Amino acid sequence: MDLSSRGPAGLFLRIIAEPRPLWWRFAFAGTVVAVALVLRLGLLAWMVEFPPYLLQLPAIIVVALVCGAECGLAAIAVLVGVNAALLPEGPDGGVAPSALASLLSFTVNSFAVWAIAGLVRTTLRRLDSAHAALLSAASEQTAVVATLEALLQHAPVGFAFFDAQRRFIRVNEMLARIDGIPAREHAGRSLADMLPQLADAVTPSLERVLATGEVIADVELEGATPAAPGVWRHFLVSYFPVRTSSEAINLVGMIVVEITERKRDEKAIAASEQRYRLLAEALPKMVWTSSPAGTGDYYNHRWAEYTGVEAPPGEVVEWHAFLHPEEKGGVMGAWEASLASGNPFSRECRFRAKDGSYRWFLCRAVPVRDEDGRVDRWYGSCTDISEIVAAREALSRTNEDLERLAAARTMQLAEANTLLKQEMEERLRAESQLRQAQKMEAVGQLTGGIAHDFNNLLTIIIGNIEAAERRVPADPGDTRTQEIKTQEIRRFLDYGRQGALRAAILTQRLLAFSRRQPLDPRPTDVNRLVTGMSHMLRSALGERVMVETVLAGGLWRTEIDHNQLENAILNLAVNARDAMMDGGKLTIETANAYLDEAYCAEHEDLEPGQYVAIFVSDTGMGMSDDVRARAFEPFFTTKGPKDGTGLGLSQVYGFVKQSGGHVMIYSERGDGTTVKLYLPRLEETPSMPEPAPPRTDGETRAAPAVVLMVEDDDQLRTMGAATLREAGHTVIEAEDASAALDALSRGARPDLLFTDVRLGDGMDGRGLADEVKRRLPRTRVLFTTAYARNAVVHQGRLDPGMKLLTKPYSQSELVTKVNGMLDEPALRGAVLLVEDEPFVAMVASQILEDQGFKVTVASHGEAALSHARNAKADIGRDALVLAIVDIGLPDMRGDEVVRRLGEIAPELPVIVATGYATQDISQMFGGRVDVGVISKPYDGATLVAALERLGFRPQGQG
Template identity: 60%
Template sequence: MAVIAAAFALRSLSAYALRDYAPFLLQIPAVLLVALVGGLRVGLFGLVLAVGANATFVPGETWTGANATGAIVSLTSFAINGLACCLIAALLRASLVNLDQTRASLAETAREKETTLATLESLLSHAPLGFAFFDRDRRFVQVNETLARMGGISRETHLGRTVAELLPEFADRTAALIDRVFETGEVVPDVEIQGMTPAKPGVERHWLVSFYPVRDGAGVTRFVGTTVVEISEIKKAEQRLAVSERRYRLLAEALPKMVWTADPQGEGDYYNHRWEEYTGASVEDGSFGEWFGYVHPDEKGELTLAWQASIASGEPFNRECRFRAADGSYRWFLCRAVPVRDEDGRVDRWYGSCTDIAEIVAAREALARSHEELERLVAQRTTELAQANERLRMEMKERFATEAQLRQAQKMEAVGQLTGGIAHDFNNLLTVIVGNLEAAERRIGPENLQARTFLDHCRQGAMRAATLTQRLLAFSRRQPLDPKPTDVNRLLVGMSQMLRSALGERVTLETVLSGGLWPTEIDRNQLENAVLNLAVNARDAMPDGGKLTIETANAYLDDAYAEAHDVVAGQYVVICVSDTGTGMPPEVMARVFEPFYSTKGPRDGTGLGLSQVYGFVKQSGGHVKIYSEVGEGTTVKLYLPRLERPVDEDERAERQEPAEARKARILVVEDDPQARQLGVGALRAAGHEVSEAENGAAALALVEALDPAQRPEVLFTDIRLGAGLDGPALAARLRAVVPQIRVLFTTGYARNAVLRQGRLDRGVNLLTKPFTQAELVRKVTSILEQAIERKGAALLVEDEPFVAMVAQQILEDHGFEVTVASHGKAALAHAQAAQEMPEREAFRLAVVDLGLPDMRGDEVVRELRTLVPGLCVVIATGYGTEDLEGEFGGVEGVALVGKPYDGATLRGALRGMGFNIPD
């Protein structure tokens, strides 16, 4: 409005001065300026206003005169020119606006590009993936920090250099892939590469690498980009998963149940071989179907509904049903399934098992059938409760009697400890006396009858003293026993003539032997002495003659009897010795097993016969019970533990004494000088080459100083050697130096390593004191005839319990004493302890699994062979033996076996290392 007003004011002022000039000349620029600034609408408004104002300036007479046409033409021309100026101004204005918008858009685009470049740069530098770009010469043009950290090489070092220069181990593989992308322009995704880098020297790592082209605007491949993701942990997880899967498979196949797994929808995807054994259908060829397809038709409907409900709810499944067997019969099974959920709580898999409960169901049905019978018995039981009260009072009396028996047993134990304590020194003295008497007899001619008679009386007295000592040891349960599998019936038949001679003509002997009598493991000589003692006591109780009956039977002692009489419940072989003699009153029965207690005169006995029987049976794990009434006679029952395993004929038969054995090198170790000299003299007189030592340390020093070819073949040692090493520890140390050495122990009182609760370990040789020189020579001769197998202690290093169980059984079946370790460090600790502790036998064999939880098996083998020189090793691996051939293949004393292995494979490996292993 201001512009238009100014234009009219200028026209008014110049109207008369510019009378010959176009009247609208000054208004056209004004209209153009208004349209340019305000826009087309504002310009048109100004034009209309200007046309109207100009019309008012035209004088009125002009419109009515001859000049009216000129005025109209003039105003029309002004309007047309003004309209043209408005349109031009509007177009010019629109161009300026578009130009401003274009400039703003370009500025925004530039800012976005800068942001995008900054983002890409940040992503390249800080992304968890490794990025790199190569030119056509395979040189690095860009590398991010992540890739630099992976390789342990800085970004600056990468630029301008090739993979061959920085990481030669990967050069060939990456060069081929880079060239392939440049040539074809294709993307090469997910290539697995493994190797070692300076970042982690000596560590095998895995990466997943992708290669892709980077093109310019013309579509030409300028660079090759690569992304690198480290998957080392994924690979380890896959290996652990494979091991876990293998363990699960072994466990599932070893279980006696039918095991199966299913996906979250309940469709079975694994069945162990028990299913095939039971149903007869093959899982491999697809003829098996689903597990519930073998359910009895009567239960299948409800079971299927219950299974679908568990799948829908995710709750455990538990159902009893009948499954069809291969022969068409049905058996009851308890079918269970439990869900395993993922991190989000969703069911990931179902694990199921079907357990045979046919016997349980049968028992349950039988129990249900007996329910009515039980109800009937309730009334009867109620009546019996009154009688039970009376029995309870009687049991209280019996309890008081049992407590009295316990006090008596404690008293007898104290006496036994006192009497057994002197046995060792006493037997040493008797050994010296008997040995010197034998030497004196050999040096006195046959013409000196009086002196030989005196010596014979002395020897008989010494042997009676030895018998007395043995009886004391028998009562105190400290005599060394040599138990062997024994047929008691056969033993009693063999004693019949000796018993009849001991009983005399006035006593009738009757034996009643039970058919199908169980075997027992007992010291046969001591059992014969016990039966003979009972027979002699019975004879003395029948001064006017009578009848002695010896019976055998199988018996079972229940828990109630065992608790009341201090004996282990179980199966026993019973020997009953009954007489028709005078019997015993209760006060005599209470003391009958005490040592030195006798109802006979002081010259008629020592009172050690029954006490010896009592101590021997108790030491053998048995039980003695005596029944007697005055004037009615006495019965003594000997309960001997049943031997569960069958008795071989070789065990039944007694070995014949060898007539003569080869001469041998013998080491005698005895801390008593006189006893040692007697043993040395007797063995040298028999032709043996004898060396001697007074203690374990001296014996070890003597053997180690000898040439290996001159080391002793037999060790004859007392079990108790005073301070330092005892006999068993010395034997263990010597076996490490001389593996084939034979050992003969001697003792007058033994309660240590070679005896377990007074019983000899299987295969241990023992000569009890006192012994004669002839007995010593015969025992050594017998030992030299024994065969020695190359066996010993074995170390089994296996973390899989089922494999360890099988391997341990195989090794023990072939004579090895097996120590099991599930970790490498535990195995090394066992080996170290065996080397440092002289009483433990060093390991001769180790069976080591390659995959252990804490360290590799080959590392364990190296350290074991360093700790134990000459150790034989079997290395077991489930990943193939090729990787181990380079280090261990052909090494003496080392065998490689693949897993899984069976008994034949393990035995073959042992035989290859020199062990005497039968097929």
């Protein structure tokens, strides 16, 4: 308040209240006293009867009020002194008693008014100070109210105030946004009316605060609000009382913070921690973590498995407790240095196993830093490197040996001329081998060409003989003549069939030599195969030949045709028996082998690398150089005309070469023979299930089906169609691809396409199969061919997913093959699994494959979309029937992937896997029936249930 605005009195009060410096006060007091004295002297001269002290008492009051008590006392002293000096003399020459009494009265009155003025001054100054304090308090209160109002309206949390009837009094804008109702509509309405889904959870806390006055903090609630009906949200709520001046509770305040995202993050973090803990437990390494100071706080179960020490619950046994005593000092010094510097730790050391032995480990640890760059945690692993250390020591010893060999080699430089001569001789031998290989290739082409037409003829012969046999009456009748005739017909037909079968075997041998026979290669354990042949070999070789097997430990596997390899070994064993006329010993040995570049350069079509070796040795008469050079030629034999065809070794040669391997003969006259087979090592991949064994004739009854038979040989086609019709099938005949496609255009819908690969001019069998699959993706395809150089097989190997019936075939084989294919369950289709966690993808893939699906895994959204586009464009692929998409991917959100998949394949059903609340994810897709949602982590039962909801019945159900 401005006192000067109240006029002269206010100005005077302001002069009194304001503090003044001492010099100013004495100057003002002196001026006032001087004015009072001058007026007194002047009035005495003008008005004889004027009281001398009339104006001095007001001067004292003014000085005391304005200048303070000190100045007032000084003014009294001055005025009393001057008045005493001016006292008039009495008649007797002294001071008149009346004047002295008047001075005394003036002095007493001066002190009285001085005291009154001092009291008034003090009171006025206190009143002014109190007034200023009131003004400051009012200003501060206004500022506080404004601040609280701004905080209430703009706070990042929701505020609400309730009366005793639990009705809203006031809410801020944040709470209005949380519940989706304007703030002005809350006043006077009850909690049950505004938020029915949360009222039951909030009301007990409001009543408790009203009753007890306590503060209830951090209560978690969950439910839906009008802002997002149906969406489950999470809130952190606190309650506090609002009291009146009498300490009575008239209101309850509520603070609301939405923590939906935080709960989702906590759930995601928990799921992530669980995933990585599972991964750490699944690793074959010993994994551990420690604090920044190096104190361990987690060890996976591999430690307990290796050390045999189980720590008590809540405790750990530090990794360095198992160090070898000789290395403990150095290792711990390096570990403490890493802890001090924050640099990664790496050290090779030995750890004690539960049996007391020590093994070498590579122990590593890396620091993880926080935002400020400080080490927050250490992550460590210990990898068993005992074999590497042993190999390293062996290599060190080998290097020493090599140095000695190099020194010895240096001494052999003088023999360079001799070595050059040997190289010339080797070149001549290589040229001879090349000419021999060219000759063998030419013969192979000839036999392959003959075999095709020959096999067609043999098939016709065998089939007609079988048909004739079926038409001979089973009951010969009553007459003896008819019985004899029937028996003769059967005997002649049997001879004809045996001859045709022998011709077929001869053809297969020709094809084997020429590397044209279709093969069915599978991963093979050669040791097991040789062991399984032991009984058959002893039966075939007789008692005079002793059979010995030397099988290598840790033998690699090879991918080979089981039957053909058995035939090759049996062929070599029989040849060895014939070479040991007086008996002897046959040795079959297996080994791992590496053929280097120098060796492979000397032989045709041989790549350096790792091979599985099979050595077949005998103690027979051996071969001369001339015989050994021609041993693999077809029809070459040293036996008599009735003792062999000369195709045994050529068949072995062709089979091994066709399989990508190599065969060599080592023999000298009188010293026996060794035949070495080298088969390529199989690079191991996840094992595939073994194919089901072929069914016997009695099991080949299949449901009637429609078969499209395409064969350019009229007789063979007619015979095969008749056989399949007898088996109960409907057969559509076509002489070439054009006729077959015309049948499809006229509405034919075959269950199986049976086609020769070679169909003359125009489209071949493979092209026809692709076109049929494009039009009818579920149609099965069975090829037939006489030999393997065609579009179905590559270097004698069937493409994955192809079925082949090799010519010549019997009619029973045809029926068995067709019925077997029709009985096979069709593949349920392909699934696109979009998952960036390898461990989760591995588990989910196994579940889906067990349910009969073919699985393609994509770790990024773009990769998944690219695969879907390619699958849509390539009709030859397995049909894409389902997608399973993780909601959190590295490059885009899973819901965006689902949306874009819908644009590529609108009818494709989708399962969304999420670590968040499934209600929120379901809300994203608007209740689409072709979208299912499952929570992570999930197990097989959860995934199968989701498949069933989308219409995919579990495997094994109808």
